[in-house]
Amino acid sequence: MPFAFREVEFANGLRLLLLPTNFPGLVSLYSLVSVGSRHERASTRGFAHLFEHCLFRGSASFPGRTWDDALIATGALANAFTEDDYTAFHSTFPKEALPRILQLEADRFQYPAFTEEDYFSELEAIASEYRHQSADPLRRIQTALRKAAFPSHPYRYSPLSPPQELHHLQGSRSLANRFYAQHYRPERTTLFLIGDLEGQPVAEWVEESWSNWRRGRSLPEAPLPETTPPNASQPNATLPEPTPSDAAQLQPSHTTLPSAAGAPPWLAVGFRAPGLLTHGQIRNGQSHHAALAASWEEVAALDLLTVIGFGEGSPLHQELVMERHLADSLYSSYERHADSFLFTIYVRVKREDAIAPVEQALLSALLQLRTQPVTPSQLTRSLMHLRYRFSLRLDSNQHIGRTLADFVGITGTPAAINQLFAAYARVTPAKLQAVVRRYLSPAARLVVVLRALPAAEPSL
Amino acid sequence: MSRRPVEEAKLHRPGSRAKDRRPSDRRPSDRRKGHENQLTLLALPNQSPLIHFRFIFRAGSALDLKGREGCAALCAAMLVRGGSALRSAGQLSEALFPLGAHITEQVDKEMTAISGSTHRDNLPHFYAILREMLLQPGWRQDDFLRLREELQNTLQQALLHNDEELARLVLQKEIFAGRPYAHPPLGTLKGLASLKLPDVQDFYRQHFNRAGLTLGLTGDLPEGFAQQVLQDFRALPEGRSASLVLRPPLRRLQNRVTLVPRDTEGVTISMGLPCNVTRGHRDFPALYLATQAFGAHRSSLGLLFQKLREQRGLTYGAYSYLEYFPRPMSQLAPEPNLVRQQQLFELWVRPVAWENCHFALRLAWRELRLLVEQGLSEDCFYITQQHLLGTIPQLVATNDQALGAAIDARFYGLPGHDYAEQLRRAVASLTRSAVNRAVARHLRADRLQVVLVGPRLDELRTRLLADAPSPILYDSPKPSFVLEEDKIVAGWNLSLEPNQVRIESVAELFA
Numbered sequence: 001m002p003f004a005f006r007e008v009e010f011a012n013g014l015r016l017l018l019l020p021t022n023f024p025g026l027v028s029l030y031s032l033v034s035v036g037s038r039h040e041r042a043s044t045r046g047f048a049h050l051f052e053h054c055l056f057r058g059s060a061s062f063p064g065r066t067w068d069d070a071l072i073a074t075g076a077l078a079n080a081f082t083e084d085d086y087t088a089f090h091s092t093f094p095k096e097a098l099p100r101i102l103q104l105e106a107d108r109f110q111y112p113a114f115t116e117e118d119y120f121s122e123l124e125a126i127a128s129e130y131r132h133q134s135a136d137p138l139r140r141i142q143t144a145l146r147k148a149a150f151p152s153h154p155y156r157y158s159p160l161s162p163p164q165e166l167h168h169l170q171g172s173r174s175l176a177n178r179f180y181a182q183h184y185r186p187e188r189t190t191l192f193l194i195g196d197l198e199g200q201p202v203a204e205w206v207e208e209s210w211s212n213w214r215r216g217r218s219l220p221e222a223p224l225p226e227t228t229p230p231n232a233s234q235p236n237a238t239l240p241e242p243t244p245s246d247a248a249q250l251q252p253s254h255t256t257l258p259s260a261a262g263a264p265p266w267l268a269v270g271f272r273a274p275g276l277l278t279h280g281q282i283r284n285g286q287s288h289h290a291a292l293a294a295s296w297e298e299v300a301a302l303d304l305l306t307v308i309g310f311g312e313g314s315p316l317h318q319e320l321v322m323e324r325h326l327a328d329s330l331y332s333s334y335e336r337h338a339d340s341f342l343f344t345i346y347v348r349v350k351r352e353d354a355i356a357p358v359e360q361a362l363l364s365a366l367l368q369l370r371t372q373p374v375t376p377s378q379l380t381r382s383l384m385h386l387r388y389r390f391s392l393r394l395d396s397n398q399h400i401g402r403t404l405a406d407f408v409g410i411t412g413t414p415a416a417i418n419q420l421f422a423a424y425a426r427v428t429p430a431k432l433q434a435v436v437r438r439y440l441s442p443a444a445r446l447v448v449v450l451r452a453l454p455a456a457e458p459s460l
Numbered sequence: 461m462s463r464r465p466v467e468e469a470k471l472h473r474p475g476s477r478a479k480d481r482r483p484s485d486r487r488p489s490d491r492r493k494g495h496e497n498q499l500t501l502l503a504l505p506n507q508s509p510l511i512h513f514r515f516i517f518r519a520g521s522a523l524d525l526k527g528r529e530g531c532a533a534l535c536a537a538m539l540v541r542g543g544s545a546l547r548s549a550g551q552l553s554e555a556l557f558p559l560g561a562h563i564t565e566q567v568d569k570e571m572t573a574i575s576g577s578t579h580r581d582n583l584p585h586f587y588a589i590l591r592e593m594l595l596q597p598g599w600r601q602d603d604f605l606r607l608r609e610e611l612q613n614t615l616q617q618a619l620l621h622n623d624e625e626l627a628r629l630v631l632q633k634e635i636f637a638g639r640p641y642a643h644p645p646l647g648t649l650k651g652l653a654s655l656k657l658p659d660v661q662d663f664y665r666q667h668f669n670r671a672g673l674t675l676g677l678t679g680d681l682p683e684g685f686a687q688q689v690l691q692d693f694r695a696l697p698e699g700r701s702a703s704l705v706l707r708p709p710l711r712r713l714q715n716r717v718t719l720v721p722r723d724t725e726g727v728t729i730s731m732g733l734p735c736n737v738t739r740g741h742r743d744f745p746a747l748y749l750a751t752q753a754f755g756a757h758r759s760s761l762g763l764l765f766q767k768l769r770e771q772r773g774l775t776y777g778a779y780s781y782l783e784y785f786p787r788p789m790s791q792l793a794p795e796p797n798l799v800r801q802q803q804l805f806e807l808w809v810r811p812v813a814w815e816n817c818h819f820a821l822r823l824a825w826r827e828l829r830l831l832v833e834q835g836l837s838e839d840c841f842y843i844t845q846q847h848l849l850g851t852i853p854q855l856v857a858t859n860d861q862a863l864g865a866a867i868d869a870r871f872y873g874l875p876g877h878d879y880a881e882q883l884r885r886a887v888a889s890l891t892r893s894a895v896n897r898a899v900a901r902h903l904r905a906d907r908l909q910v911v912l913v914g915p916r917l918d919e920l921r922t923r924l925l926a927d928a929p930s931p932i933l934y935d936s937p938k939p940s941f942v943l944e945e946d947k948i949v950a951g952w953n954l955s956l957e958p959n960q961v962r963i964e965s966v967a968e969l970f971a
Contacts, residue, residue, distance in 0.1 A: 026857060056760065057770075065770075068760050073843055075850010079758065079792070092857070094850045120936030124773025131726035131811040132776060132789070137621050260620040264613035313557035321606075322550040328610040348617075350609055381558040388560025388579050395510055395577075396857040 002394065005414055008203045013187025013215050016206050017414065019194045019404075021397055027098055027195035028397035031089040031105055032409040035183035037159040038084045038338065046126070046161045046169055047179045049082040053122035055089065056080070059104075060111035067108060074100050082159040085338040086409030092398045095196045099205050105191070106209035109184060119173070127163035134162070137266050138346070140257055141448045145270045148253040148446040149342055185216035192408050195397035252443060257450045264328065265349045265451040267358055271440045273302055273343035276336055276410050300423035301435040302343055306332045308382045308432070309369050310345045316365040320347065326354040326361070336406040342446075343439060352451055359447070369436045373429035383424055390421075499670040499693065502870065503686040504678040504863055504877065511679030512577045512860040513590060515693075516797055516867055519667035520570040521647065522640035522704060528659055530611060530647020535663045536565035536572045537607045543598035552589055559586055563593065566795060567645045568786075570704060571871075573797035577860060580680050587689070595695055597664065604657045612653070615646045619966050623722055624789055624810065627730040627913040630969055632784075634718055634909045635734055635804060636709050643970075645786075650971050669699025674870065678863040706801055709734045715954070717910040717924065717961040719917040720969065726811030727914030729821055731828075735805040737782065737902050739879070740872035745886035746898035747782055753836050753844040754827075755780030755807065758792060761847055763840070767827060768809065771942050772932065774820050778809045793855065796864020799871040805903055814916055818923055818930035821910070822952045829905035835896030845887060852884040921961050927953045 005019040036048050056078075058067045071078055071091070078091035093101055114122075133139045143158065150156040157165075169176070191210075193202060259265065276299065307313055310332035320327040332345040349358050393403045407416040521532045540563055543549035556563065563576035574594060578586035618625050629644050636642040643651070675693055677686055737747045755762040757779050760770065764778035783803055785794040807828065812820040836844070856862040856879070866877035874882065912920065923930070931950045938946075 023857070025853060065766075069843055072759075072761050073846045075847055077759070077792070077851050077854055092854055094853070097850065117936065117938060118770075120934075121770060121773035124935065125769050125776050127813070128726065128769075128774070128776040128811055131724075131813070132624060132728075134725050135621055135623060137617070263616050263620040307557075312553055317553075318550050322548075322553075325602075325606050325609070328613050348613065350613065384558040385560045388558075388582065390560070391579055392510060392560060392577050395508075395860065398854075398857060 002391070003400070007413070008206075010186070010207065010211060012211060012213055013185070014206070014210055014213065015190045015412065016203060017190060017192045017408065018197055018202060019192070019400065019414065020197045021195055021400065023397050024196055025095055026092055026397055027095045027193060027197065028090065028092045028401045029098075029101060029105065030192040030194070030401045030405050030408070031109070032190045032192060032405060033087045033089075033184060034085070034188040034409070035087055036083045036085045037157055038154045039183060040154055040157070040179075043168060043175060044179050045157060046166045047176060048087055048183075049159045049161075050119075050122060050126060050166075050169060050176075051180055051184070052080045052082045052087050052089070053125065054114040054119060055108050055112055057114035057118035057122070058112075059107035060113050061107045062104065063113050064115075067104065070100070071104055074104075076101060083406075083409065084155055084159060084341075086405075088405050088409060090398070090401060090405075095200070098193075098197075098200060098202070102191075102202075102205050103209050106206075106213075109189065110210070110213045112180070112184075116173070119176070123166065123169055126160070126166065130160055130162050133160065137259070137263075137450050141266060141268045141346070141450060144255045144257060144448045145268060145342060145344060145446055148255060148448070149270060149272055153339065155337070155339065155341060182216060186210070186213045187215050190408055190412060192401060192404070192414075194401045252445045252447065254447045255449070257448065259450045259452050261452040263452065265352055265355055265449065267347045267349055267355055267362075267450075268344055268448045269359070269362060270342045270344040270446040270448070271444060272340050273334055273439050274298060275339040275341060276416070277338040296419055296423035297426055297431055298435050298438075300420055301427045301432050302334045302439065303386060303420070304379070304382050304424065304427055304432060305343075305369075305435065305440075306334050307385055308374055308378055309365065309436075313382065313385060314365075316361065319365075320358060320361055324357075324361075326350055326358050336410055338410050355449060355451060363442055366436065366440055366442060369440070370433065373433050376429065379427065379429060379432070383427075386424060387421070498672075499690070499696075500674045500870070501686055501690045502674055502676045502863070502867055502877070503681060504676075504859070504866060505681045505686075506678065506859060508679050508859050509580045510577055510859065511580055511583055511586075511677070511681065512863055513575060513587075514674075514676035514797060514860070514863055514867055515574045515590075515594065516674040516676065517572045517574070517668050518570065518672035518704070519572045519663070520568050521643065521645040522569045522706070523663070523667060524640070524643070524647065524651065525659075527651060528655055529643040529651030530615075531651070531655055531659055531663045532572060532667075533567045533611055533646050534604075534608055534652065534655055535660045535668075536567050536574070537611060538599070538604060538660055539593050539597050539664070539668075540565045540574060542603035542607055543600060544592040545596040545598055546592060548598070548600075549603055552593065555585065555589055561586055563590055566797060568784075568798045569641050569645060569800055571797060571799055573795075573864075575797075575860075575864075580682075583682070583685070591692055594668070595692070599657060599661055601657055604660065608652055608655060611646055612649060615644065615649060615652070615970070618644075618646070619970055622789075623724050623728045623913045624808070625787070626720065626722075626966065627728045627911045628806070628808065630718055630720055630911045630913070630964075631730040631732055631806065631909060632804070633969060634716065634911065635732065636802075639707060639709060640704075641706070641709075641800075641802060648970055665697075667699075669697045670694065671699035674867055676863045676867045678859045704801075708736075709802065712907045712909070715906060715908045715910065715956065715960055717912070717956060719921055719961065719963045720911065720913045720966060721917045721963060722913050722915065722966070724811070724914055727814055727817035727820075727912055727917075727920075728811050729809035729817070729824065729910070729912050730806065731824070731908050731910040732804040732806035733904065733908055735782065735803050735902055736801070737898075738799075738801065738803055738872055739783075739868065740874055743898040743902060744782075745883060746890055746895045747902055748883070749841075749844055749848060749887055749890060750831070750836060750895050750899045750903075751780050751782040751805070752848060753840050754831055756847075757781070757785065757788060761844065763831075764807070764809075764824060764827060767823060768820060772823075772934075772938070772946075774816055774823075774932070775812045776810045778807070778820075778824060781806045781808070793861075796861060796868055799868050811914070814914060814920075816930075816932055817912065817914065818920060818928070819932045819946075819950060821912070822930060822954065823949045825905065825908070825910075825954065826949055826952050828903070828908075831899060832903050832905045835899055836892060838892055841892040841895060845890065848887050849884060852880050852887065855883075856880045917963060921963060924954065924956055924961055925958055927955065 074097035076093035755764040768778040865879040869879040
């Protein structure tokens with residue numbers, strides 16, 4: 001990473017990360033809290049996202065609209081998002097506004113003062129947020145994949161729950177307060193500042209307005225189920241093919257979602273893949289999670305696989321998109337998560353009758369990756385691709401913050417990105433082959449098809 | 461990051477005169493005549509290792525021939541993703557891959573922007589690919605068929621799976637009915653289906669030439685690089701002036717409501733009216749401020765947001781726009797290089813539960829009426845002005861955005877290259893009365909085009925025509941001032957006649 005950062009930890013456990021850049025005049029703040037839908041249970045489903053909304057609705061010193069008005073008057077552009085593992089509140093503003101922003105942020109985190117009416121208005125706004133996303137093909141596919149992959153781990157549910165699943169929030173303010181008190185604590189919070197910070201006594205300002213925030217009681221959380229992906233208990237590197245008995249345990253799943261006639265079909269194939277949590281610095285209060293057997297090299301290898309195997313530079317892309325005209329686009333994602341999540345391949349298929357040949361080609365490509373190592377040249381070119389693609393994202397404070405938020409939000413430190421890039425350089429064709437065998441087993445694939453008609457042909 | 465002086469060169473057509481333009485509210489079509497006859501290099505060098513390219517051709521979808529809608533989009537796709545005369549699409553994609561870079565096309569009504577970014581380590585490789593794509597297209601039938609089908613699918617997906625985008629496309633179509641702006645930049649299904657490779661080649665020959673081409677560059681440019689780019693693109697034919705003189709949209713004398721039935725979980729509302737206050741217009745800063753105060757994109761600043769979401773929880777958001785903003789669902793700010801001579805003043809209400817959509821429509825519409833009649837309050841004006849002084853510089857937070865804004869400023873006839881700073885200064889000097897005068901001059905709450913997309917619209921039509929009361933149903937208590945206002949809104953008459961409220965299917969609208 002072309003920027004150095006500085007870290008300060010305060011007595012109450014709050015962490016401050018400073019990443020000075022040479023983009024003049026502006027500063028971005030990402031306030032990252034270790035709470036997401038992963039920390040919810042049946043009785044608290046939807047709270048993480050709801051609190052993200054409610055934290056814009058006033059604080060003790062700035063009640064009601066006055067909090068928002070004070071923020072707006074600084075010239076800040078602010079927003080927030082809730083992920084599975086963390087919640088991010090972000091704003092970008094003129095550097096002169098930094099002391100004021102820190103004061104406002106401190107007040108809403110320590111003394112939130114949203115009213116009953118605000119709480120319910122935001123609950124209704126979330127219903128609308130769900131409505132506008134519910135028709136999106138990718139959102140529907142991801143919902144189906146979560147259901148197939150996680151029978152009981154909280155990753156089964158996205159942070160944005162359908163309104164009908166949020167009825168329990170209607171009358172549960174005391175539960176809401178407990179959830180808030182448990183998760184919105186200094187030791188679970190990181191203030192990540194990026195930008196024109198030179199000569200500003202940021203740590204002093206933070207000390208001044210945030211030091212009264214008390215640590216939470218360390219409530220033990222029940223261990224989460226299913227944090228380990230299939231095969232993760234096996235040693236790495238030279239894995240044998242799954243035995244028949246393994247395969248018997250790992251049933252592929254196949255889900256078909258109905259789509260409007262005339263719209264292009266989608267095919268998604270997902271696999272359980274390792275999480276990050278044990279790789280980076282473990283955040284306070286989270287050390288109870290089951291350790292994964294994966295290593296940074298495995299994470300790096302899976303990242304490389306998104307482009308080597310199933311990206312625009314892959315032979316499969318050449319075949320499906322360029323030569324056979326079966327698909328419009330092919331890409332894959334290995335999202336950062338604390339626990340084991342998904343490695344997913346997405347294909348927008350050109351026509352209904354192309355779905356089966358696309359799935360067949362995809363399985364053949366997987367087989368090829370299992371049986372034949374990629375060439376050193378393919379690996380070098382993919383490594384270059386990832387490095388330069390990453391560097392091109394670092395073009396503003398806001399974009400740097402967004403790019404690093406996953407790493408900071410999950411592992412607590414942007415240093416994780418350096419560990420990952422160091423690991424990229426250690427990935428060999430054999431290691432790549434090993435992660436394919438370990439995690440991308442056809443026997444464990446989760447297939448979701450979005451199409452106009454029910455599947456006529458049997459799943460391959 | 462300090463910016464070195466701007467390097468700029470113009471290649472004049474023999475016999476053409478290039479005069480400096482002044483900011484003015486002259487008719488946009490007049491302004492264009494000063495620009496279209498010259499090849500322009502706009503280089504903003506600085507020390508950033510990230511080098512950005514924005515090559516702008518005046519070749520937008522408004523130039524699509526009738527029955528051939530989609531030609532501009534398919535032409536741009538063929539250039540960027542259809543391979544070159546020297547290399548196949550696959551080979552170009554393979555060459556681009558290790559650079560981690562992308563080259564993309566953005567086609568709008570009046571321009572096609574081909575843009576891309578690279579690290580300076582890879583500049584020669586990257587530029588060679590970009591140059592090859594634009595100057596030596598491949599024109600293979602196989603790629604043509606592949607990309608045509610891809611665009612058809614992309615259009616189908618937008619029409620069938622994205623109600624919010626659909627509502628906005630219908631709004632444009634209705635307001636610009638019978639005009640070259642009416643169809644989506646992607647084209648129509650019928651238009652795309654009718655296109656043949658020679659149509660696209662003709663489009664390239666006719667519109668991808670030096671006349672009106674702007675070559676935008678920024679980053680740590682090697683000595684002489686910008687001049688080399690300029691020299692290379694002189695290889696394009698000179699071209700004739702592609703003067704696009706647009707007639708104003710059809711004059712409507714009454715409100716119109718278009719209902720587009722869809723089996724979805726909520727009702728999306730888009731509404732608007734033509735508005736030609738573009739960036740070169742003297743009232744632009746005032747109307748920009750008013751539009752932000754009324755409905756800043758994804759911000760709690762806006763009155764619409766406060767009324768519909770904060771106070772009532774009716775919707776995730778409600779916003780207003782003075783300039784077209786494609787794909788606003790996923791972006792915080794619009795891309796640059798969407799210059800248009802004609803704009804809409806647009807309101808967008810994100811999906812509302814069916815039971816409350818009549819109320820939400822009345823509330824948004826009434827707020828517009830209040831804005832036009834009463835203008836902004838002193839408090840609202842002041843906080844918006846303070847806010848914008850901080851946010852306007854963020855319009856150009858990246859060097860790429862600064863380059864895009866500088867290019868757009870030229871097209872809008874603004875002097876200099878620091879559009880954001882000019883806008884910031886103009887906003888700083890505004891008064892509330894100046895803003896409210898501009899609002900009264902350019903906005904109105906009648907003669908609106910309204911579009912609703914969602915379920916049970918037959919039933920809604922009946923309710924709209926009857927001006928039936930639409931009391932809002934809350935799941936939770938609300939403050940008394942909200943409930944008092946609700947009573948007024950719920951009975952607020954829209955006075956629509958049957959001929960003003962039509963139900964149209966997606967298939968008919970975008971055949």
